[in-house]
Amino acid sequence: MNEELIRTLNSIVASATPLVIASIGETITERAGVVNLSLDGSIILSAMVGFVAALASGSPLVGVLAAMFIGALIALIVAFGGITLRQDQVAVGFVLTLLAADLAQFLGQSYSRIPGPQVLNTSLPLLEQIPVIGPVFFRQSIFVYISYLLVFGAWYWLFRTRPGLAHRAVGERPETAFARGARVNLLRYLYTGLGGALVGLAGAAYSLSVKAGWSTPPSMAGDGWIALAIVIFGGWHPFRVVLGAYLFAGLRVLANIIQRTPDVSIPVVLLNGVPWALMIVTLLLVSGGTVERLVRVLPRPAQKWTRNFLRSDPPAALGTRFEPE
Amino acid sequence: MKTRSLPLQIGLIVVPVALALLLTALLILAVGADPLAVFQTVWEGATRDSRSFGQVVNFWMPLTLVGVGLIVTFTAGLWNIGVEGQMVMGAVFATWAALSLDLPQPLLVAVEILLALLGGGLWAALVGVLKTRLGVHEIFGGVALNALANVLLIYLISGPWQPPEGGSVRGTPPFPDAAIPTFLSDTFKVSLVAILIVLAAAVAVVLALRGTRWGLELKATGKNARSALLLGVPTRRAAMSAFIVCGALAGVAGLYRVLFTFVSASLRPGVSGGIGFLGVLVVLLVAVRPLGVPLVTFIFALVLGGSARLQIALGLDASLAGVLQGSLVLIVLLFNGLRGRLAAREEITEAAAHE
Known part of the structure; x- marks a missing residue:
């Protein structure tokens, strides 16, 4: 296969990685029935904090941990407001997304556009030798390898383990889970915090690797919203989520390539709209009504398969409160 | 629910505002500036003359x-x-x-x-x-x-x-x-x-x-x-x-x-x-x-x-305005929740007292 194509595929995987990590984090949270709408601001603030902490300590690991702490902290405020204080999760999350973005801009003002530490690519021995797959997937940064583990880990946890079953039950039928002895709200706190820590990790993946550094306005602004949409498109399933993230990143890289092609007459600025148009189209595609309309025009053997493939039903208790009484 | 006493109602407005201002002041200190000077600049920036008030x-x-x-x-x-x-x-x-x-x-x-x-x-x-x-x-x-x-x-x-x-x-x-x-x-x-x-x-x-x-x-x-x-x-x-x-x-x-x-x-x-x-x-x-x-x-x-x-x-970056406004709204939301919890607890104790 030609080298240009392999390089492009490699950069798609790299640039999709923060989206993968953040959407897996949000999947974990939403599977427990909590909506953390603060993703966009969370990613921005944790990217800034991660960059500054890595710069100050000289250690990217410290930066990563600081970023994960910030992500978890914001998520736990959502959980505290939504679960303990019985406020609208969407409202708390939305306020936090704005607040976190402003905080990042205010506190990070003197760190804008300065050089800092960066996590470089490390090839995985043996695996990188596999033709095509090796250079695409295994000559990447550590964040990318972590994202692979997260996708398989989240899938195995949710669908192949007993505590994972309880995790899903808390998001689907909290009453039943409670009757079977699950501590619903404690688990919700736990998975919201865990998901938030991953959102923070996604922020660090931006500021220490994919879009290394910090700038105002932040270069990753908007990606948190895309990650939230990917969770829906992915039907709250880790494998479909990762597919969605690669699809978005792929289209974005494609738009960049088109921009660089000299004889294309599409105005450059309009290409920035591509991911957002795609966001609407994908959400439209997986909404119940559209799926049914699509299924009806298909030949019978393809119907069930299409429905199962496209259907995207949220966890039944998503965004609702549970009062153990 | 009972109507609450006036001091409590005023407190539920004043305390979140004070907390938001305090939080903002701490953040201003964190970037090495003087909170009082900042608040004064904002106030003057808004009311100094007809142009700024416009x-x-x-x-x-x-x-x-x-x-x-x-x-x-x-x-x-x-x-x-x-x-x-x-x-x-x-x-x-x-x-x-x-x-x-x-x-x-x-x-x-x-x-x-x-x-x-x-x-x-x-x-x-x-x-x-x-x-x-x-x-x-x-x-x-x-x-x-x-x-x-x-x-x-x-x-x-x-x-x-x-x-x-x-x-x-x-x-x-x-x-x-x-x-x-x-x-x-x-x-x-x-x-x-x-x-x-x-x-x-x-x-x-x-x-x-x-x-x-x-x-x-x-x-x-x-x-x-x-x-x-x-x-x-x-x-x-x-x-x-x-x-x-x-x-x-x-x-x-x-x-x-x-x-x-x-x-x-x-x-x-x-x-x-x-x-x-x-x-x-x-x-x-x-x-x-x-x-x-x-x-x-x-x-x-x-x-x-x-x-x-x-x-x-x-x-200083003007995003400070957003920080102040955002933290105020967040604190008020959390306070509303706190008030709700307190009210619920009072009702429970009252109900218990009646029995």
């Missing part, structure tokens, strides 16, 4: 329009995050008229307002159709349409509408005089007509929500869409109308920003200036009670107008 008014008016519009959508139980894009589209539609129509002043301004209503309303209708017909949640439809509106805005400014001297992304050429309402004075760049229109729109919407069948239908839809539908309320139509009314008002707010924000009126990037999102915060803060809107928007406008001077005076 700036405050010019934040207050569009923010009030957006706030009132969002009262409508929140009443119907809808999260119209798309309000930012609706502002942009109102501004874009009106700019077309300002740059290409040759009409006398009052007529041209009237056409601009109509187009602003249309642009914002149409963009909101898109969110509404996605929500009510196609099953795309309004938060995601709104966020995506916000981004698309901004892409269109940048395209127009850097392409078809760029000034004759060449390609920059700074803005369209300045509007002709006929496209701009007359200012009260050269130092107080505020238009009386504009203020009256904003006030009239706000009052009309509040009255419509309180005293018409339409208002009742919105409330029913917002409280419980399913039972409203079963009782014969056309919930889809109610949702669509709420989006369109809010979008139309946001469109006019966008036009207001174009006309009164910059030294010379022209369409520029970031024309919404975060006013739309700030409007959402306002409505959350007043818990969807319309009468609180003008007061809160005035205070937020003071902070916004005053913060504009932070960069020049102290070298």
Whole structure:
């Protein structure tokens, strides 16, 4: 296969990685029935904090941990407001997304556009030798390898383990889970915090690797919203989520390539709209009504398969409160 | 529930404000500045002279329009995050008229307002159709349409509408005089007509929500869409109308920003200036009670107008305004929850005492 194509595929995987990590984090949270709408601001603030902490300590690991702490902290405020204080999760999350973005801009003002530490690519021995797959997937940064583990880990946890079953039950039928002895709200706190820590990790993946550094306005602004949409498109399933993230990143890289092609007459600025148009189209595609309309025009053997493939039903208790009484 | 004592009620307002100020002061210390100097700069920046107070008014008016519009959508139980894009589209539609129509002043301004209503309303209708017909949640439809509106805005400014001297992304050429309402004075760049229109729109919407069948239908839809539908309320139509009314008002707010924000009126990037999102915060803060809107928007406008001077005076980023406003709303939300918990506990103990 030609080298240009392999390089492009490699950069798609790299640039999709923060989206993968953040959407897996949000999947974990939403599977427990909590909506953390603060993703966009969370990613921005944790990217800034991660960059500054890595710069100050000289250690990217410290930066990563600081970023994960910030992500978890914001998520736990959502959980505290939504679960303990019985406020609208969407409202708390939305306020936090704005607040976190402003905080990042205010506190990070003197760190804008300065050089800092960066996590470089490390090839995985043996695996990188596999033709095509090796250079695409295994000559990447550590964040990318972590994202692979997260996708398989989240899938195995949710669908192949007993505590994972309880995790899903808390998001689907909290009453039943409670009757079977699950501590619903404690688990919700736990998975919201865990998901938030991953959102923070996604922020660090931006500021220490994919879009290394910090700038105002932040270069990753908007990606948190895309990650939230990917969770829906992915039907709250880790494998479909990762597919969605690669699809978005792929289209974005494609738009960049088109921009660089000299004889294309599409105005450059309009290409920035591509991911957002795609966001609407994908959400439209997986909404119940559209799926049914699509299924009806298909030949019978393809119907069930299409429905199962496209259907995207949220966890039944998503965004609702549970009062153990 | 019992009515609470006055000191407690005042405390529930004062304590969150004090906490938000304290938190902001700590953050100012964290970047190595003096909080008192910052607060003083903001206050002076907002009230120093008629020019700076004019700036405050010019934040207050569009923010009030957006706030009132969002009262409508929140009443119907809808999260119209798309309000930012609706502002942009109102501004874009009106700019077309300002740059290409040759009409006398009052007529041209009237056409601009109509187009602003249309642009914002149409963009909101898109969110509404996605929500009510196609099953795309309004938060995601709104966020995506916000981004698309901004892409269109940048395209127009850097392409078809760029000034004759060449390609920059700074803005369209300045509007002709006929496209701009007359200012009260050269130092107080505020238009009386504009203020009256904003006030009239706000009052009309509040009255419509309180005293018409339409208002009742919105409330029913917002409280419980399913039972409203079963009782014969056309919930889809109610949702669509709420989006369109809010979008139309946001469109006019966008036009207001174009006309009164910059030294010379022209369409520029970031024309919404975060006013739309700030409007959402306002409505959350007043818990969807319309009468609180003008007061809160005035205070937020003071902070916004005053913060504009932070960069020049102290070298601090103006995003501090957002930090203060955001933390205030967050603390108030958490306090509301705390109050709810306390009330619930009291009821339980009272019930126990009766037994």
